[in-house]
Amino acid sequence: MTAARPRHWPMSQFPVIDDCLQIGGLPLTQLAARVGQTPFYAYDRRLLDERVALLRRILPPAMELHYAVKANPMLAVVQQLAGRVDGLDVASLGELTVALDAGMDPAEISFAGPGKRPPELATAIAAGVTLNLESAGELETVARLGHEQGRQPRVAVRVNPDFELKASGMKMGGGPKPFGVDAEQVPALLRRISELELDFRGFHIFCGSQNLRHEALIDAHDRTFELALRLAADAPAPVRLLNIGGGFGIPYFPGDTPLELEPIADNLRRWLPLVSERLPEAHVVLELGRYLVGEAGIYVAEVVDRKVSRGYTFLVTNGGLHHHLAASGNFGQVVRKNYPVVVGNRVAGTEREVVSVVGPLCTPLDLLADRMELAKAEVGDLIVVFQSGAYGLTASPARFLSHPACVEVLV
Numbered sequence: 571m572t573a574a575r576p577r578h579w580p581m582s583q584f585p586v587i588d589d590c591l592q593i594g595g596l597p598l599t600q601l602a603a604r605v606g607q608t609p610f611y612a613y614d615r616r617l618l619d620e621r622v623a624l625l626r627r628i629l630p631p632a633m634e635l636h637y638a639v640k641a642n643p644m645l646a647v648v649q650q651l652a653g654r655v656d657g658l659d660v661a662s663l664g665e666l667t668v669a670l671d672a673g674m675d676p677a678e679i680s681f682a683g684p685g686k687r688p689p690e691l692a693t694a695i696a697a698g699v700t701l702n703l704e705s706a707g708e709l710e711t712v713a714r715l716g717h718e719q720g721r722q723p724r725v726a727v728r729v730n731p732d733f734e735l736k737a738s739g740m741k742m743g744g745g746p747k748p749f750g751v752d753a754e755q756v757p758a759l760l761r762r763i764s765e766l767e768l769d770f771r772g773f774h775i776f777c778g779s780q781n782l783r784h785e786a787l788i789d790a791h792d793r794t795f796e797l798a799l800r801l802a803a804d805a806p807a808p809v810r811l812l813n814i815g816g817g818f819g820i821p822y823f824p825g826d827t828p829l830e831l832e833p834i835a836d837n838l839r840r841w842l843p844l845v846s847e848r849l850p851e852a853h854v855v856l857e858l859g860r861y862l863v864g865e866a867g868i869y870v871a872e873v874v875d876r877k878v879s880r881g882y883t884f885l886v887t888n889g890g891l892h893h894h895l896a897a898s899g900n901f902g903q904v905v906r907k908n909y910p911v912v913v914g915n916r917v918a919g920t921e922r923e924v925v926s927v928v929g930p931l932c933t934p935l936d937l938l939a940d941r942m943e944l945a946k947a948e949v950g951d952l953i954v955v956f957q958s959g960a961y962g963l964t965a966s967p968a969r970f971l972s973h974p975a976c977v978e979v980l981v
C-alpha cells in the first residue's frame with residue numbers, strides 16, 4: 571500500500587458556475603475580456619472584506635489589525651483595506667506614498683525596514699508616521715533630521731528577538747539578522763532615545779513569515795510578550811505601541827492545511843489583560859500581509875501553445891516567473907512544489923491530463939505547474955494560479971526577458 575498522495579487544499583473561495591471560475595461575481599472569461607489582455611492578476615474585493623471580518627470576529631476586540639503593504643501594494647487594494655484595518659505598515663518611500671494616498675491617518679502608519687536613507691526618513695518624519703528603528707545609526711540620523719525640521723520624530727524600536735519562530739517559511743528574527751536591534755542592545759538604545767528627546771511609541775517584534783502551525787505562532791507570541799514586558803522596564807515613556815508582527819500562513823502546496831485561528835486568539839485573550847495591566851497605554855497590533863490578501867488573488871495566463879516532448883505534454887502560456895516568481899518556486903522555497911492551478915474556463919473539463927505549464931522565458935525555471943493533473947486545455951484557454959494575492963507581481967522580476975507588462979485589477 572502506498573500512502574495517498576497529498577492534495578491541494580480546495581480553493582473554494584472562488585465559485586465555479588458552468589465549469590467556469592467566478593471572480594468578483596464575473597465569469598473568468600468575461601473578466602478577461604473586460605481586462606482586455608492576458609496575463610493579469612485579479613483580486614476579489616469581497617474576499618478582502620471577508621478576511622478582515624473573519625479576523626475581527628475571532629480575535630479579541632482589543633487586538634488591532636494592520637496591513638503590511640509589501641504583500642500587495644496595488645493602490646486599489648491598499649485603499650480597500652485602509653478603510654477596514656487600524657493601520658498600515660510600510661517598508662519603503664514608495665509604499666509610504668501608497669499608504670498616504672490610500673487615505674490612512676499618518677498616526678496609524680509605521681515605517682520599518684533596514685537601510686532607510688536620509689531622504690526617506692526626512693519624508694517620513696514630515697509625514698508624521700512612526701519610524702521603526704532598525705539600528706543605532708538610524709536613530710542618530712532620525713534625531714538629526716528631526717532637529718533640522720523642528721519636529722519631534724515618532725519612533726518605535728524594532729527588536730531582533732533572542733528567539734526564533736519555529737517552522738517558519740522565512741525567518742526574520744533570532745540569531746544575527748539585518749532586521750531590528752538585538753534585544754540585548756535595546757536598553758542602551760532606549761537611553762539614547764530619551765537623551766535625544768524623541769517621541770517614543772513602543773516596540774515592534776516580528777519573527778517570520780508563512781507559518782501554518784498555530785503552536786509555533788503561539789510560542790512566538792508568548793516569547794514576544796515576555797520580551798516586550800522585559801524591555802518596557804527601560805522605556806523612556808509609556809509603551810503605546812506593541813506590534814507583535816505578522817507571519818500567518820496560507821495553504822499553498824499539496825498537504826498544506828489552513829492555519830487554525832482559534833487557538834491563537836485564545837492565547838491572545840490570555841495575554842491581553844496582563845499586557846494592559848503592565849502597559850496600560852499600549853495598543854497591541856498584529857501586522858498581517860499574506861494572510862489578508864494572499865487568498866483573494868489569482869494570476870491568469872493564456873495558453874499559447876501545446877507541445878509534447880518525449881511523452882510529456884507542455885502547455886506554453888504567455889505568463890510566467892517574470893510576473894509570478896513565487897509560483898515558479900523561486901521565491902524562498904527550498905524544494906519546488908506546485909501552487910494550486912486550474913484551467914479557469916474549464917475547471918473540471920471533460921477530459922483530464924497530466925501536463926506541465928510553462929511560461930515564455932528561455933529558462934527551465936519558468937514553470938507554473940510541474941506534471942499536474944488538469945482539465946485538457948487548448949490554445950486560448952486561461953490558466954489560473956490561486957493563492958496569488960500576496961508577494962505576486964511586485965515580488966517578481968518583471969523586466970526579465972522584456973515581455974509585455976502584466977496588469978492588475980480589483981473586482
Ligand SMILES: *Cc1c(COP(=O)(O)O)cnc(C)c1O
Pocket residue numbers: 638640641659661682776778779780815816817818857858859860861
Ligand atoms: C513582511 C512583513 C510583514 C508581513 O508578513 P506576512 O508574513 O506577509 O504576514 C510584517 N511586518 C514586517 C516588518 C514585514 O517586513
